[in-house]
Amino acid sequence: IYPEDPTDPQSGQPTGDRIYHVQLAVTVTIRDISKVGAVIQAGLGAGANDLNSLSFGIADSKSLEASARKAAVADALDRAKQLAEAAGVTLGTPLSISESIGSVPVPMFNRANDMVAAAAPPQINAGQLSVSITVNITYSIGG
Known part of the structure; x- marks a missing residue:
């Protein structure tokens, strides 16, 4: 809740009226994408006058990350073996391992007025x- 003290547009003087504004933000999680449109329509029909955004995400990415990690490590080992063979050296043990998790592009929508x-x-x-x-x-590599 925040107050506003309006001024007269011609004189620039306060009108003496105080207006209170109220904001309420609600986050809704929907797991069935076929229901998104109906939920938006219901919210707007119930009096919501602003829809900030619509975004999509992965509920539990841990198992997907584990699979991607295993595939990335296997690919790195395969490439290292190919490079070592091409260079005529022996592939040794890992000296360091690091990873970076790529950001997931998430579609965002800001179409409240259209909706x-x-x-x-x-x-x-x-x-x-x-x-x-x-x-x-x-x-590490050996000759």
């Missing part, structure tokens, strides 16, 4: 999200 004006629920199309892991492994 308010629409009589039918807005259509929300499914897309794809991805999990990305980059692994850097430094191996």
Whole structure:
């Protein structure tokens, strides 16, 4: 809740009236994408007059990260073996291992005014999200 003390547009003097503004933000998690449009329409129909954004995410990315990590390590080892063979050296043990988890691009929508004006629920199309892991492994080598 925050107050506003309006001024007369012509004189610039306070009118003496105090107006109070109230803001309420609600975050809704929906697991069935086919219901997103109906939920937006219900919220706007119930009096919400602003929709800040719509975003998509992965509920539990841990198992996806583990799979991506295993694949990245296997790929790094395979490439290291190829490089060692091409260079005529023996691949040794790992000296260091590091990883970076790529950010997941998340579609964002800011279409509140379009959605308010629409009589039918807005259509929300499914897309794809991805999990990305980059692994850097430094191996020792022998001649």
